[in-house]
Amino acid sequence: MKKSLIICASLLVAVSAGAQKNRxxxxxxxxxxxxxxLALNINEKNICANADAQVSTGLxxxxxxxxxxxxxYMGGRDAQGNMTxxxxxxxxxxxxxxxxxxxxGLKPGIYNDAAGNTCGSGNFKTPxxxxxxxxxxxxxxxCDLYFNKWDYDFVKVDYCGAAGLGLQEEPTYTAIGNAIxxxxxxxxxxxxxxICRWAYPGVWCKDVADSWRISGDIQANWPSFKYVIGKNKYLSAYCGDGHYNDMDMLEIGQGLPLNEEEVHMAIWCIQSSPLLVGCDMTKIPAQSLELMKNKELIxxxxxxxxxxxxIVYQKNNSMIYVKDxxxxxGNTRAVALLNLGDDPITIDVPLEIIDMSGKAVTRDLIHHTAGPVLNGKITETIPARSVKMWTVTGKRIERTVYNAGTAYMPNFNDLGGDKQTIRYSDDENASCGVKVMFLGGTPQNVMKWTNVYSEKGGTYDITVRYACGENRYLKIVVNGGQPVIYKDLNTGSFKKYGTLTVRATLKKGNNTVTLGCDNGYAPDIDGITLAKR
Known part of the structure; x- marks a missing residue:
């Protein structure tokens, strides 16, 4: 029997390795x-029972x-400082x-805090x-204990104890990462x-960890889903190359309506969040289990x-997400039409908003059926608290709009220590409902788009949309070239937008457009648009 189990597990690993070989x-x-x-109510029996269910359910x-x-699971440290x-x-x-x-045929994972006490210490267990x-x-x-002697493959590292000790996130988590x-x-x-710091900690985390939490703990209710979705709206630039923004566990199977569970699964999938089931796997409702096993979403x-x-569209409670x-x-993209509101919403936008034109065909990934044929535009009514998730295949065109929520900012974090740290800010007057504030002040405090794509290269007009209630200046740099500086920019209000245009030569493929201001703050930035000459 033992030999059979080992063979079965080995086959699973071999198949998994084969599926990943091209990655x-x-x-x-x-x-x-x-x-x-389970919270702190864990023990050998219920952990093993959930491992059994992870297999028997097909998960x-x-x-x-x-x-x-x-x-x-801890027993504290012994007299020599060893974990027990x-x-x-x-x-x-x-x-x-x-x-x-x-x-x-599973991979075991474990938990600890970055320093001091864990988040659950001192609760209803032995203090x-x-x-x-x-x-x-x-x-x-x-690390020797967890990964060598105990043989675990994953670790989540919290920050409750470290926060209480006043430690700094970057050096603390980096030391752990180096040991791992x-x-x-x-x-x-x-x-x-x-990394479980409950907010996006900064660009350093991509060099240190595989994933990082971007919000406080999720709860099994709609307001919590909306909160987590909101925290991840503008973080796409920080995901990539095998490093991911973690939207926390899936609360599917915890008694929520199916439409809300579909939003949960679809947005976590299109956002490339880790997918960690958060319910008791020994008693998952059938429709929740089917949703979590949806191969097309996965x-x-x-x-x-x-x-x-x-996000390429944001108005009231509706959004359009897109990714290659x-x-x-390529000619096929993933698209989510999301309604976070309590009433139905109709979205009516040109197909160009997802960088396609003409006629396009869709597939409904939630229901495994053909979706609508799109003739030059997207016109869909989304029920309350619902999502439509498609693949869209059609004629691809060059992207012309790069809104502020898609920019990369090397000085950005969401820890909230300084109210004047560069940040994304919702603004209904902005073209996509978001702008960047507190840009500039130093040469390093910039925003940039590193994926400004040109199919053939050539001359482009780059138009910057900005708002400013006082005289400020803006520096624009394309592909590290000579800066173009605009002085005394003032639209009369930080809610009123104006534009300026610079002409630049883009190379074939990806280009980088950087905005900043070496001394003093730049205007608030809505984004850039491109027009080929």
Missing amino acids: KFAPPVMGWSSWNT RDAGYVYCNIDDG SNDELFPRGMKYVSEYIRKK KFGQGVGFNGHEAAD KAESKKLGRKISYN DINQDPLGLQAY IKKLN
Whole structure:
């Protein structure tokens, strides 16, 4: 029997490796996490029962291969500073559980805090169970324990204890990341590292971790879904090359209406968020299970380009998300039409908004049917709290609009420490409902689009839309060339927009357009549009 289990698991690994061989990087992780359904009530029995269900429900075969143990397994540190597990909850130890998970053809994952106490320490369990157990000062030893001796493949690292100690995010998480990379190299296998700082921490995290949380903990209700979706609206520029914005666990299977669960699944998929089931897998409602196993949605999430969709239309409670799939600048794109409101909304926009023209055909990825044929425009009514998720195939045209919410800003973070840090800001007067504020002040505090695509290269007019209630100046740089500086820009109000146009030569392929202001703040920026001469 043991030999059969090993063979079965080996075959699964071989198939998985074959499916991934053409990838340049890993897709978002898929699996299950214990926290949202079990919280601190975890033990060997219910973790193993969920691993069993992960297989019997077909979730493993649908791609959900990680089985992650969250907070609550610790027994504290011993006199020598070594991490221990709780012998009452896990009588055969954490290595037994990881072996049990692996025999199911799954990958085991684990949890800790960056420093000090875990988020659940001192609650209704023995007060000291999660106190003083964080990574800080124990990075190498803990990595050897988790990934070598206990044999886990994933770790989520929280920040409750580290925040209480006043530590800085970047050096603290980087030290942990360096130890994980060293252990991964020693063991010769991938270890996935998730930063859980509850907000986008800054561009440094892409060099350190595989994924990072961008919001507070999700809850199984519609307002929470809207909150998390809002936190990830303008972060597409920070996802890529196997590194992902984490929108937290899937709350599908927790009693929500099907239309809200469809929004949850569709937006997490088109945003390339990790997909970690958050419910009790031993009792998932049939329609929720079917949705989570939807292969067409999962394929969008696991697409080899690894891109996060960006917003091209935003009005009231409606949005259009779009991203390339399979091939950059190809003829098929993934599109989501989202209504976050409590009333039906009709979207009526030209097809050019998704960089296509003429006639296009769609496929409904939620219902596995042919969608509408689009003749030059998108006209769809979206019911309340609902989404339509398509692939759209048609004639691709060059992108001409790069709104502020798609720009990359090297100084941006969402930690909220400085109210005048460069940031994205919702603005109903902006062309896509978003602008960038607090641009400039230093040469490094810029915004840029690194994917300004030209099929053949040539001369373009680049028009900047901006708002400013006082005299400010703006520096524009294309592909690192000579700066063009506009002085004394003033539209009379930060809610009133004007434009300026600069002519530039773009090379074939991707170009970089950078906006900034070396001294003092630049105007608020709505975005740029391109017109080929």
